[in-house]
Amino acid sequence: MTGLNELYQDVILHHYKSPRNYGELPGHNRAADGHNPLCGDRIHLTARVEDGRIADLRFQGSGCAISTASASVMTEAVKGKTEDEIRALFQRFHDLVTGKPAGDGAELGKLEVFSGVSEFPVRVKCATLCWHTLQAALKNTHQTVSTE
Ligand code: ZN
Numbered sequence: 001m002t003g004l005n006e007l008y009q010d011v012i013l014h015h016y017k018s019p020r021n022y023g024e025l026p027g028h029n030r031a032a033d034g035h036n037p038l039c040g041d042r043i044h045l046t047a048r049v050e051d052g053r054i055a056d057l058r059f060q061g062s063g064c065a066i067s068t069a070s071a072s073v074m075t076e077a078v079k080g081k082t083e084d085e086i087r088a089l090f091q092r093f094h095d096l097v098t099g100k101p102a103g104d105g106a107e108l109g110k111l112e113v114f115s116g117v118s119e120f121p122v123r124v125k126c127a128t129l130c131w132h133t134l135q136a137a138l139k140n141t142h143q144t145v146s147t148e
Contacts, residue, residue: 005116007113008113008114008115009116011069011073011113012065012069012113012114013065013069015068015069015072016065016069016072019059019068019069019072020073020075020076021056021057021058021059021072021075021076021079022058022060023060024044024046024058024060025047025048025057025058028048028057028058030045030046030047030048030057030138030140031044031045031047031137031140032133032134033133034129034132034133034136036063036067036125036126038122038125039063039064039122039126040063040064041062041063041064041068041125041129042061042062042063043059043060043061043063043071043130043133044059044060045057045058045059045071045130045133045134045137046137047137049138053080053081054079054080054081055079055080056079057075057079057134059071059072059075059130059133063129064126066114066117066127067126067127067129067130069114070114070126070130070131071130073110073111073113074111074130074131074134077109077111078134086134086135086138089108089111090131090134090135092111093108093111093127093128093131094128094131096111096112096115096118097114097115097117097118097123097124098118098121099118099119
């Protein structure tokens with residue numbers, strides 16, 4: 001399993017160094033900020049929801065490798081999904097990083113790389129910050145002022 005863990009670390013490091021969907025999304029209609037005081041991670045998330053699905057989203061901020069990589073992988077995982085699908089995915093992801101046995105439900109796919117977080121409880125907040133921020137953004141029903 002050591003080889004597998006190394007592979008996971010490589011993926012996390014890669015997403016930390018070159019985060020996907022980084023920046024502010026022009027024409028977004030959802031936005032939220034997240035802060036993890038325990039580690040100092042900050043995230044600003046912008047998204048565009050169309051017909052109940054996330055059409056696109058981006059994040060920016062500063063944080064540790066886990067929080068940045070988690071946000072990067074999350075933006076790829078939730079694109080095109082509905083709010084219900086995202087809630088189910090977050091539940092599965094939360095179970096993964098807190099070491100709960102996997103039940104039936106959403107496929108985690110690439111999110112599996114964060115399974116090692118369960119060995120470091122203090123890191124759970126780093127890994128889940130972006131998900132909490134996304135949920136806050138989805139509840140934000142007022143139109144955010146756009147830069148466009
Ligand atoms: Zn952190």
